[in-house]
Amino acid sequence: MIKQIVRDQMFLSQKSSPMTTMDAGIIADMQDTLAANQARCVGMAGNMIGYKKRIIIVSMGFANVVMLNPVLLSKSGAYETEEGCLSLDGTRKVTRYRDIEVEFQDASFAKKRMKFNGYIAQIVLHEMDHLEGRII
Numbered sequence: 001m002i003k004q005i006v007r008d009q010m011f012l013s014q015k016s017s018p019m020t021t022m023d024a025g026i027i028a029d030m031q032d033t034l035a036a037n038q039a040r041c042v043g044m045a046g047n048m049i050g051y052k053k054r055i056i057i058v059s060m061g062f063a064n065v066v067m068l069n070p071v072l073l074s075k076s077g078a079y080e081t082e083e084g085c086l087s088l089d090g091t092r093k094v095t096r097y098r099d100i101e102v103e104f105q106d107a108s109f110a111k112k113r114m115k116f117n118g119y120i121a122q123i124v125l126h127e128m129d130h131l132e133g134r135i136i
Contacts, residue, residue, distance in 0.1 A: 001029050002036045003049035005086045009135065012047055012087055016054045016131045019046075019068040019105070023053050027066055027107050030057045034064055041086050043123040045130030048087055056127035060120060067104035070128055073113070074101045083126055083136050092136040096122045 006012060019026070026046060033049050034041060034057050046055040054069045077098030082091040100121045103113045116124050126136065 001032055003029050003033045005033075005037070006048055006050050007087050011050075011052075012130065012135055013133045014047070014052060015133045016045070016047055016052045019053045019055050021109060023051075023055075024109075026051050026053055026055055027068075030055060030066065031064060034059065037086065043127045044086070045127045047130055054131050056124070056131065058120065058123050058127060066107040067102065067112075067124075068106070068109065070102050070104035070124070070131070072100060072125075072128060073103055075099070075125075081122065083122075085126070085136055088135065094126075094136050096125050100124065102128075 029049060030044065034044055043056060043058040046053040056067050056070060058065050075097035078095055079098060081094060081096055083094055084091045098121060099117045101115045102124060106112050
């Protein structure tokens, strides 16, 4: 189901709790909402559509990847950039990293570990910030 984008800064500034198999229905809502906003959005976190759960979805160009309970394992290559967000007006300056490694569970709750770089790493980091209640 396509969900409304949350813009309430108090809600967005709260940390998300772990995803469990009981929360699996959220995955379809994330996929549907990202697809509906694909012209203006390349990723989103659960709290952006009202779920305070540790789930993000990232458009890799060729596919959308769901990451449950992601954990940043490593980062390198710091740089400054500006980002926007569906939950905010305008853009903000932020520090990101060119190369990251993340451990997460996929949509089937299988454990994965992946390395990302460049723009995809930036998107993953932006969405992971949402899970911690950090707003750009």
